[in-house]
Amino acid sequence: MRYKRIGVRVMVAFAGGIASAAVLAGLPAVKVCANANYHSPCTTLRQPYRDLSELGLANAISSFSIESGAWLMCTRRDFHGVCRVFDESERDLSGSQFQDSIVSLRPMSEGGWDGDGAHRDEGSAVLFEDADFRGQRIAVTDHEPDLARRGFNDRVSSVRLDGGRWQLCSDAGFRGRCVTVDGSVNNFADIGLNDQISSLRRLGGDDGGGNQWGNAGGDGDDGGDPDVAVLYEDANFSGRQISVTEGVRDLGRWGFNDRVSSVRLQGGRWQACTDADFSGRCVVLYGNVKNIEPLGMNDQISSIRRMHDGGNQGWGGGGGGWSGNDGNFGERPHDAAVLYADADYRGRQLRIVGEVADLSRLGFNDQVSSMRMSSGRWEVCSDANFRGRCQVVSGNVANFDRSGMNDRISSVRQLQ
Template sequence: MMEEPSLRQVWCLPLRKPPSLEPLGTNYLLCALMGHRDSVKVPGQLPLLLQVKTVPTGKLCLLQGSWSGPEVPSVLSQVIFFSESGCQGSGREVWGDIADASGWAPVASIRVVRGCWVLYEEPEFLGRKLVLPEGDMELRAPGTKWSPQGIGSLRRVIWDYSAPEISLFSEEGLKGEQVKLTEALNNSHGLEKPLQVASATVSAGLWLLYPKPFFEDTPYILEPGEYPTSEAWGTSDPSVGSLKPMTLGCPSVEKPGEPRAVVYEAPGFQGCSWEVSRDIYNLQQPEDSQSPHLASVGSLRVLGGCWVGYEKEGFRGHQYLLEEGEYPDWSHWGGYDELLTSLRVIRTDFGDPAIVLFEAMDFEGHSVEVSKALPDVELVQHGPSTQAIHVLSGVWVAYQEVGFSGEQYVLEKGVYRNCEDWGAGNSALASLQPVLQVRASRGDLEVRVSGTVGLCLGLGLSWPHRPPSPGSQHFSEPSIFLYGLECFEGKEIELSREVRSLQAEGFNNHVLSVRIKGGVWVLCEHSDFRGRQWLVGSCEITNWLTYSGTQRVGSLYPIKQRRVYFRLWNAALGGFLAVPDHVEDMKAGRVVVSDPRAGGSCIWYYEDGLLKNQMAPTMSLQVIGPPSPGSKVVLWAESRLPRQTWSISESGHICSQMFEGQILDVKGGRGYDRDHVVLWEPDKNRASQIWTIHVL
């Protein structure tokens, strides 16, 4: 039950971020916007002081909020109080309600990092109050009439992403015609009937009621509860011109480069604890003997960075985004139960978020690109089914239900070919929002060092198994795939070139399996080719942690090979791959298998995926006609598009990279063209598909 003071003053401070929530009012200047080049003051976007008359009749019955459970994950709230203007000086961080703050030192400025709060003049949430949306604000700006006595109490008023809801009634006592709203109404005059509100019920959220359309003039603030008369929110005029709810902004991270978390065995930050700053594959069975063995995870504090908690070991099961803040028990991270077995740090660039959703697997079907929070994918004409995702940049949280509710999935830069890759059991995906980086609460100094780092290939290279021979040749274009889970599951990163820092490229360097399809690669533990290094040829590594002893790849590059000349011998037919004609002035040239004494050129070399003959350096091996068994292969100008590249496997197959599943063969038979090379499907009964490389 809320007290009814004889005079109640309600102040609203201006909002700076996110831009979707406008600053309030036009009447009295309460505080100045923090200096910002992009700040623009327009009508309806000035801070205000609001006088609310004495409530003559009726009592305001507050609806008690409750934890929403896993269906609507609760969100941490954080507000920082500073002793000096401009959010400077000593600071006090607050994560929850404060019933008595009367003993605090004077506060000059406030930064709301997460959530929407209400500041009260007196303890126990009484007296005049101040609404604090996300952003920065001043308490000592000219014209401010906040009590010099300081802050009496503080309470957060929005807990999660639950859909706001208000019911408006045409008669007092919650009777008469009812209008229910879950989103902003910018102009009630556009309705068929004028909106007359004599009483109201706020089921969820904090609502602002404006006498004029388009959120102009002084708003009245309605917290969750029942308002039997309009006097209960401070007016005798039943007219409402517009109204809107206060809502939460996107998830955020303040110190992404300083990952640090403390895990406690019992709720309430009790019991054995473990401070971590890296990925933990299994909290109950750490990789080293020095780390504590926690029987369970009862609570945790995220002191820096953005983390993902997983129900099961190995980063599997239900996923929970863990922002910076305190989690006294499993309900505060939106858990389905007490289980939290593995932790992973998100190491990537949070800037310029962009994501593409596909309705079919392997990036087929209808697609849509999104760059901001989307409470319902149908708003952009995307269906309820999403079976592939390409995260172009940033970090995203996707939800199974609309309104950022239901099962959540954390997505980072890379590709997800099917719903199993992001941990879902089905293709239902109804809403999503990016994780944004916010500026540091204090004047943190960030130093970036760049420069050239020398590398000695022979120093620090290691391999648990047989390494590639340094003198061996590999006839394939560099191609490597990094996966976020074991056995080539989870997020996929495809690379074909040197990367000095995966993080600098916007990727997370957390890797649990590796597939190398082409070339020989050096994988380095840290960025700029530092730390331990592994020389790896074409292979599949199902568990990178077991293979290397680490869960990360900081940088990597393919080994560049010098050009070598070779002959391709077909033992089944007793001849070399050759070009029998002079093709300098011809558009195309025949390619056959012939006896070494028959003449022609049988010397080849491999260049950027192209197979070339020494006699025709401007031409390359290409398929003519549709790619079906028996299609002829000739020499053609290398400028022809698309490029037709090849690789030579250890089994002796010359494989087309453009036409998957097709390899080089010889036509055979009794016809005049029986010695011509053609495209064919792999067949173990056709020995003519096997070639031997004779390096010259």
């Protein structure tokens, strides 16, 4: 059995102070130990610590016994790094990423407060594999652009928030279908996102100017957002909301059909239609709309998509952030190529003009199975920046599997 000498004097002194505070009933408590199987030296903690170095405990915990509450433990100071919520004791952390790696910890609670009663602004999100906050879980304290890195991609069925507002998206890089929540969700199946979440981040406050997103930053993310349309259930940008970054053919699949009363745009121009598949009566939105009622479309929108350059023939201008049009967008691209996630021009699609050197920036890397083009010749390559294996195509491709490029394309450009 191995024993470590890690701030024993500090542990004993601190334990005495904590023991005197044990009369405070209801406080979370965890006993952390320097050795496996709860062998001494040990001490009991009842409050958050952003850096356990102040106690001589950083990178020194091998087992812990949870006496009450649930605890968030992280491998870096200030609750960063790899984090996990524990609500059961761990006799031996050997072989886990938390062995001799815990640097910060704090008690979790429903109301967004720490064990010492102080309210937190930063918050955290605990993702659960099953509905009703059950099953395997992980914790995110700031943002996670790709849950695949945590082994939790497309596995989230419920989330418990411990403070803050959060954006959760179906694709990596905070793209795809996104929803904003400020309270716990016990079943994502209710909003059509069960086992589909790939990224999430904590949001900053709404500045009232149409940009409600906080700066993601870190982990190689440049903080830049794609064009976003935020749909609200009530007028004046209130009520339940969902975020769209490209297009949705049927809002009914998102549980949001015929429920839109206001729209806030973060870039781009958007086509909103009363029927699925961008049909029925359609309008083009190019600014925030506080109330859809004057357009005669309140609680009637069933599909919406972003308009790209070159695809707006026949669309007139207009005042008030919208223009009317009763036609369809048209399936044939104009001076552009449309990439499809499935063969035979089906599934999620991405429209490009000119070139895209790295499809991962658009959340479409290694996902292309078919392609439609208006004219000319196009080059598709297996690596970013038009490297790796490349192929020149001069007509529609119903299935890239036939040329060995299915789900392998990382960059696309039109050739002169």
